[in-house]
Amino acid sequence: MAGKVLVVDDEKMIVKGLKFSIEQDGYEVDCAYDGEEAVKCAKSCEYCVVLLDVMLPKLDGFEVLRQIREFSDMPVIMLTAKGDDMDKILGLDYGADDYITKPFNVLEVKARMKAIMRRSAKHSDDKEQPKEVISKDMRLDLEGRRLYIKNNEINLTAKEFDLLELLCTNPNKVYSREKLLSLVWGYEYPGDARTVDVHVRRLREKIESNPKEPKYVHTKWGVGYYFKD
Numbered sequence: 001m002a003g004k005v006l007v008v009d010d011e012k013m014i015v016k017g018l019k020f021s022i023e024q025d026g027y028e029v030d031c032a033y034d035g036e037e038a039v040k041c042a043k044s045c046e047y048c049v050v051l052l053d054v055m056l057p058k059l060d061g062f063e064v065l066r067q068i069r070e071f072s073d074m075p076v077i078m079l080t081a082k083g084d085d086m087d088k089i090l091g092l093d094y095g096a097d098d099y100i101t102k103p104f105n106v107l108e109v110k111a112r113m114k115a116i117m118r119r120s121a122k123h124s125d126d127k128e129q130p131k132e133v134i135s136k137d138m139r140l141d142l143e144g145r146r147l148y149i150k151n152n153e154i155n156l157t158a159k160e161f162d163l164l165e166l167l168c169t170n171p172n173k174v175y176s177r178e179k180l181l182s183l184v185w186g187y188e189y190p191g192d193a194r195t196v197d198v199h200v201r202r203l204r205e206k207i208e209s210n211p212k213e214p215k216y217v218h219t220k221w222g223v224g225y226y227f228k229d
Contacts, residue, residue: 003048035059095157
């Protein structure tokens with residue numbers, strides 16, 4: 001088996017179609033049809049990817065994701081039929097790794113899954129990565145995926161941490177928004193510059209004493225963003 005995937009949706013035909021297609025690629029697939037069942041599955045197994053619908057009975061997808069993030073960083077792709085939900089996901093309040101809007105093409109879903117899994121595997125295998133980065137009042141624990149400012153822990157979502165990790169392990173290197181979309185999201189992301197701008201704004205609100213005059217994540221006007229050591 002290539003790994004285990006959890007598919008969560010209350011529409012049984014969607015679950016059946018995803019399960020069949022994903023199993024064709026050698027993955028084992030568990031299924032859940034409501035939020036409570038999804039949390040139980042996630043607690044019992046470390047999945048290589050969770051496909052999680054937003055609109056679920058008992059617990060909605062955002063609450064399921066919030067609970068999963070209390071005990072695991074397993075990759076989660078949100079499935080949403082509502083355009084309004086994209087702003088919530090982009091707002092970084094939940095820590096999703098990606099989102100796909102319905103109706104979707106199952107080949108796109110599998111491509112997104114595999115890209116995220118490649119990123120996760122590469123991150124795990126990177127033995128040359130330093131264990132922590134210290135700059136001014138910041139300490140970034142790369143192994144524990146924790147951030148401390150003046151010895152106070154700052155809670156970051158998965159994407160916020162990935163973005164900060166990339167920038168601070170490559171200090172003074174300017175990344176365009178397009179490059180950040182590719183590197184942090186792990187594939188040719190179909191979003192736009194707003195995605196990066198929203199992430200950077202929320203990250204600054206958490207790590208900068210004055211987000212309007214940042215001392216860590218800086219803007220190179222007309223080019224992109226960089227971390228100043």
